Amino acid sequence: MLNALEIVTTVLVGLMVGVEFAVAFVMNPIFSALPDDSNQSARSHGGRMLGAVMPxxxxxxxxxxxxxxxxGWDHDGAGLVVTSGALLILSVIMSILLLVPINNQGKTWTPENRPADWKQQMNRWDRYHYARxxxxxxxxxxxxxxxV
Structure with a gap:
């Protein structure tokens, strides 16, 4: 049973890492290359969609x-798993304190109502996201x- 838990956990965390990596290094650079209205609309839509799933x-x-x-407390690698959990707690704290407030604003923007500094706010979100x-x-x- 522990083996199944280890595999399922590793796969789910790995998929989460893949999605977040793709957002940082594939999707957002693509969006940034689009005209401003399309860039901002894509980011807003992504913020709504992923903002619902990622928590x-x-x-x-x-x-x-x-x-x-x-x-698995009495098995080899337990300390690594605990440290991994601490890092995931840190990522949740980073999300709540740094990324979610920006995302909550950005997901409501349209080309008609976005603030003048929307690009600076998206750049700040991107920097926090790289750290996460x-x-x-x-x-x-x-x-x-x-x-292993």
Missing amino acids: VWYIGSLILVATWAIA VAVIIAAFTLLVTAL
């Missing part, structure tokens, strides 16, 4: 990692290492 994914991943840490991606990549790496 469940982050919290679900954290619950799975915590369950793995508890169930680094944190969740480290958490995922620890989970993979704990498996």
